[in-house]
Amino acid sequence: MASSMGNANKSCIDNLIAARKSLKLNLEKSRAIGLALEKIGPRIDEINQRLPSLEAAVRPIRADRDALLAVGGHINRAVAPAAAVLKVFDAVHGLEKSLLSDPRNDLPGYLSVQKRLEEALRFLGDNCGLAIQWLEDIVEYLEDNRVADERYLSNLKKSLKGLRDLQIDREKVHLDGGLLDAALEKLETEFRRLLTDHSVPLPMSSSSALGEQACIAPSPLPVTVVQKVQAILGRLIANNKLDKCISIYVEVRSANVRASLQSLNLDYLEISISEFNDIQSIEGYIAQWGKHLEFAVKHLFEAEYTLCNDVFERIGLDVWKGCFAKIAAQAGILAFLQFGKTVTESKKDPIKLLKLLDIFASLNKLRLDFNRLFGGVACVEIQNLTRDLIKRVIDGASEIFWELLVQVELQRQSPPPPDGGVPRLVSFVTEYCNKLLGDNYKPILTQVLVIHRSWKHEKFQERLLVTEVINIIKAIEQNLETWMKSYEDTSLSNLFAMNNHWHLYKHLKGTKLGDLLGDSWLREHEQYKEYYATVFLRDSWGKLPAHLSREGLILFSGGRATARDLVKKRLRSFNEAFDEMYKKQSNWIVPERDLREKTCQHIMQAVLPVYRSYMQNYGPLVEQDPSSSKYAKYTVQTLEKMLSSLFQQNPGRYGSFKGRQTSGKFEVVDLRRTASAMV
Template sequence: MAGSGDSRVENLICARKSLKLSLEKSKAVGLALEKAGPRFDEIKLRLPSLGSAVRPIRAEKDALVAVGGHINRAVGPAAAVLKVFDAVHGLEKSLLSDPRNDLPGYLSVLKRLEEALRFLGDNCGLAIQWLDDIVEYLEDNNIADQVFLSNLKKELEGLRGSGNGELDGGLLAAALDKLENEFRLLLTENSVPLQMSALGDQACIAPSPLPVPVIHKLQVILGRMKANDRLDKCISIYVEVRGSNVRASLQALNLDYLEISVSEFNDVQSIEGYIAQWGKHLEFAVKHLFEAEYKLCNDVFERLGLDVWMGCFSRIAAQGGMLAFLQFGKTVTESKKDPIKLLKLLDIFSSLTKLRLDFNRLFGGAACVEIQNLTRDLIKSVIDGAAEIFWELLVQVELQRQNPPPLDGNVPRLVSFIADYCNKLLGEDYKPILTQVLIIQRSWERQSFQERLLVNEVLNIIKAVELNLETWIKGYEDPMLSNFFAMNNHWHLYKHLKGTKLGDLLGDSWLREHEQYKDYYSTIFLRDSWGKLPGHLSREGLILFSGGRATARDLVKKRLKKFNEAFDEMHTKQSGWIIPERDLREKTCQLIVQTVVPVYRSFMQNYGPLVEQDAKYVKYSVQKLEEMLLLLYRPKPVRHGSLRSPQSNGKYGNGISNLRRTASAVE
């Protein structure tokens, strides 16, 4: 019995402990429930919205389990895309900063952005396709209602549209804009106009216009631009900045004359100085400016290919002024024809020939076709124009023969011009150029050319001038003026052709003949004009006369009166005549003085006292007479720059101006 009692006590003790433990747990649960009350209230409030969110999905458990696989397949690509999007966002601060601070670092970040965008471009579509599959599954299995599915489709359509547009929100475009701006700044800050005066007579090409580090920066920027299809914009910037720099280099040369039109000048002489400048300026532009730009284009764009950098250079050359240079030359060829124009055309041809190798190298590519075409047109116009003027020159000289000789007996402008002109054509400066021009021109017409043709044509021109002189000598009604004119012109030809290329061709006998003609006509002129004056002061009758002083005085008065009248008439008549050559003028005046003054002096010494009280007969002192004779035949002052000879009055003169004004003359 005792053992069973103990057993019951132990059971009670255990029950007590169990109840106590249960009570404590109940208290703990009560406290927990008390604390969880507010949370249950919060959940109760959220249940309607959660129910609303879950409500579109109404399917059996098996169907919901099956859709889980589709969701898992879409989550992977979508999560990767979202991760890259986050990375792109992380690059935003660096790419919106100034590239100048760290260009290599900036380009490195930009390259990461490009890689990220390529990833997004490749994978966004895949992620959207997986999401499309989920919607399709939900729709096929009636797992969600139609309103819910319609909203999902709209969202996916929006995502699909974003995938075709800017996945970076415009970050790449903004970064490229900054690089373009840096490209422009690098060019602008390092582009300095080249001064022609600083070059002097240098034949070498100036070093590269941009430092090597700057060129390297431009190259790496161009690399990124090409990778993003933005190369054209950088090329346009380069052409704009470097072309502007070329124009600034040329601006100091005052090239306004390049804009002259044909209608703005009457003949080549009005712009003769500009043509000389044109050759120097063109050489400076080609050998220094465009040569430097050619090299720089190659350095900067060499990695992008020949077509790119040659196309860039051609645009700089065209916009920088090359076309304006060529157009000016073309304008000269279109101006009125006259002999002076031939020399200027030869100057232009010489300048172009000197630069031929440079032209072929710099502008020989397909990109420079406009410059090539204009250059070819210019050369053809120069050659055709020069050859035409040269072959017509003989005819134009012959046409002057019908004009009357000058009233003042001067050397016609035609004669002096042709003598100097033909010497220039045969000189070292122009003969090789003219020969080359004529060879090319004849080859175009499938005709041969020998150098003797040029020489013979020049000799024929001189012969035509001689025939003109013979005609004009016979054209005077006054024999004295005819002899005076002949003396003038024969001496002019002798003096200006002796010792020249043309004189050597004509020969010593030809020259001596003109010298002898000068002496011959000079003798006749003096004999038939001033040589007659001493006869009026004859002493005949005065020596033998013994009739007294009164009779002698009357005879002296008569002879002085006739002398004065003859002298005044002769002096008045010849005071308008001209001897342009100083040596011939001084010699002729001395001969006249020697012919007249000694006789007058002797007469006045012997018989002057008889009439010295009567100033009417003693009109001139010996000194005054000599002074008047020594001042004869001087050229009249000519307005500076005038093309007309002093004696020309529109009808007489045979000036070179008339050479281009006859009906069929070179105009």
């Protein structure tokens, strides 16, 4: 039993020892684990910090299987358009060097490159939005299916929003960095250069040769230049630059027309109504105006009309006609029309009627050209100004013509010329009426009067024109009768009648007006001239020989003293009568040279033979007298010289009826206007 107890104790001790060893071993392990845990703690903290990102990276693995399988296709479809856009974008930048070069070096090549740029930009413009939309769709898919990290998706959304904003805000500028605008600017410069370098003012030999100026070529620009200009236009218009093209074209071509007109010295077109007093001050300009206007229309504007059609015909009728209208307006057609209007606004004057007819003739000559060149909506301003000018011309000319008779009758109240000459009114009206009935003015005046009457729905017949002119001449005759009676000196009245009847006969014989008045009318005035010439000579110089009577002159010795006294007395009487008549008539005139010479000859024939005979027979009786110079005052030669110098027309003698003859065209300075007469 003791043995069994001993064995039992030993077994317990062994167990305790074993337990102690085991505890000791576990304690050491625990210490080792504790030390290990103490060392791994920082790494665990690091792992804890990386867990969110790891979780995000692992999240797609946890996404829906179908979503994971479909995401690849969506990504490929979104990236492909974006890649294509990027490829084209790179190609755009590859064109930069060519498009920044000078187009004149190779214009066809430059235009071809620019067209490629435009096509690329159109592709980018059409596809950038599509590519962005695809990218936005894939982002939305990733977000909906929780396939991607939220922060990544947020950054991607921000980038896509920036692209979308750039697309909306001037897309092309941002797509090409302003390359297209730079290229278009270079094309505009080349467009201007081509026009400027080949726009040469039309040379003119002289202003007087305008009518003979040869017509210029249908197009002022060479065909090759027109083709280049059209090619540039095509590209500029494709980029909404039509207005800019027209602006450049109008600027260059209108300047060229102005340069062509500059040598003509057209400053007179700017004359205002306040810068001249009457029509005579600008009469010469009106003649120039007609030539200059015809030259401008038929040569310059005709050429511009053709060129506009050549350059812009592919764009449309309205475009090229509108372009031409701007050129015409800027080049000076409006100034021509304004000058005509200024003439119509000047004071009424008979000469103004002729000038208005000249203006009408010029406009009528160009009527078809005006209708063709300036017809249509684009030239409405030119049309309105032209119609207004024509109406003013017709109204003004008609008004002056129908007032002529009244104005002639009003002149009847004015006094006749104190020198017995031909009143300015008479010489002017005869010449004036002949002009109106001449081949140059009668057709024009008839047309003007026909148009004016048609506006009033009245008919006009040519006989009305002829009748009115004849009535004006009859009014002149009545004026002459009235003026003849107003002279206090009968001899002066006779001289006046002689002068004026001869003037009417001489200046109307063989003329249109003379033919209308008839041969009997002309012969009547010729006979009146003869009659009044005879009466004038009889009642004035014809009375002088009576002072040299031979009655009572006995030359025998006893009567010599008595005869000497009678000769002295009669010579004194003759001298006094001669001096008085010569002094008075030395202020009278006979304007027509032939009539003046004939009248002086008749006077000398009436006086000189009698005086010569008297002095030959009785002159010796007084020549020995100490005071002989008082009686034998004149020699025959002296009297002949004095009488032959009578009735000379001195400059300025007509006063307000003064006129001048210049270059075959009659000009009137004043028509002795009354307050109610022409003003």
